Amino acid sequence: MGILEKMRLSGKTAFVTGGARGIGKSVAIAFAEAGANVVIADLDLLEAEKTAQALATTNGVKSIAVKTDVTDPESVNLLIETVKKEFGQLDIAFCNAGICINVPAEEMSYAQWAKVININLTGVFLTAQAAGKLMIEQGTGGSIINTASMSAHIVNVPQPQCAYNASKAGVIQLTKSLAIEWAKHNVRVNSLSPGYIGTELTLNSPDLQPLIKEWNAMAPMGRMGKPEELQSICVYLAGDTSSFTTGSDFIVDGAFTCF
Numbered sequence: 001m002g003i004l005e006k007m008r009l010s011g012k013t014a015f016v017t018g019g020a021r022g023i024g025k026s027v028a029i030a031f032a033e034a035g036a037n038v039v040i041a042d043l044d045l046l047e048a049e050k051t052a053q054a055l056a057t058t059n060g061v062k063s064i065a066v067k068t069d070v071t072d073p074e075s076v077n078l079l080i081e082t083v084k085k086e087f088g089q090l091d092i093a094f095c096n097a098g099i100c101i102n103v104p105a106e107e108m109s110y111a112q113w114a115k116v117i118n119i120n121l122t123g124v125f126l127t128a129q130a131a132g133k134l135m136i137e138q139g140t141g142g143s144i145i146n147t148a149s150m151s152a153h154i155v156n157v158p159q160p161q162c163a164y165n166a167s168k169a170g171v172i173q174l175t176k177s178l179a180i181e182w183a184k185h186n187v188r189v190n191s192l193s194p195g196y197i198g199t200e201l202t203l204n205s206p207d208l209q210p211l212i213k214e215w216n217a218m219a220p221m222g223r224m225g226k227p228e229e230l231q232s233i234c235v236y237l238a239g240d241t242s243s244f245t246t247g248s249d250f251i252v253d254g255a256f257t258c259f
């Protein structure tokens with residue numbers, strides 16, 4: 001069997017949080033193109049349903065949407081129960097939902113801080129925990145990919161975003177902790193740290209959109225990344241050819257953090 005054949009995800013089932021749009025949607029498309037069944041788990045059910053329908057129609061896989069709030073343990077539990085009922089098994093979890101709030105630290109309210117930490121860090125914990133627990137019960141192993149950010153490694157400028165940066169640094173250390181605890185179960189846990197990527201989060205944010213020119217001037221490649229440029233690394237991490245890869249963070253940022 002050739003390497004591309006070995007990288008296929010046929011017969012596997014994945015869930016993707018924040019999969020309705022942006023990076024999550026792009027990676028969900030890649031999982032489906034590689035042959036996986038995909039559950040789109042997102043707060044935005046309408047958009048999630050559109051994405052799931054498109055995946056199923058284009059790739060001949062089974063894809064459904066489940067309204068999920070990653071900060072709510074009951075909602076995450078319902079996601080897992082739906083996966084069990086509809087697919088019988090979970091092999092891949094992309095814990096990706098996240099938000100950014102740009103406020104100077106001295107002005108940040110407790111509610112703003114808590115919202116970012118709850119979605120970006122606690123949400124990744126709850127979804128990865130639920131996925132890992134199921135994979136351990138199944139005895140099948142599995143692959144969990146958590147979305148961190150280059151903001152886990154550097155402090156972005158000029159915009160203030162201390163809660164976001166702290167949450168993403170937390171995702172990397174959480175990922176390593178889970179990788180160690182679950183290595184004996186063959187449940188692998190890695191994180192992805194994208195640089196600036198053109199999605200709703202950046203292109204349509206009134207705070208961030210005006211800064212794109214400035215970021216591009218700082219970027220060695222002179223541009224932001226596209227969501228599609230994160231697809232192949234996630235297919236690699238999701239599949240069996242990455243069987244010795246766990247506890248690692250993958251920076252995909254066009255060398256933004258190299259200097």
Ligand SMILES: NC(=O)c1ccc[n+]([C@@H]2O[C@H](COP(=O)([O-])OP(=O)(O)OC[C@H]3O[C@@H](n4cnc5c(N)ncnc54)[C@H](O)[C@@H]3O)[C@@H](O)[C@H]2O)c1
Pocket residue numbers: 017018019020021022023024041042043044068069070071096097098099100119123147148149150193194195196197198199200201202
């Ligand atoms: N865009 C970038 O430049 C960039 C860079 C590095 C890391 N990231 C990270 O990548 C991830 C995806 O970002 P994106 O740019 O695609 O964002 P996006 O805003 O385009 O999409 C985020 C998705 O998450 C969903 N979501 C938000 N809160 C949720 C919740 N509580 N439960 C379930 N779903 C929820 C939204 O409905 C949306 O569909 C985030 O974790 C983000 O921090 C983005």
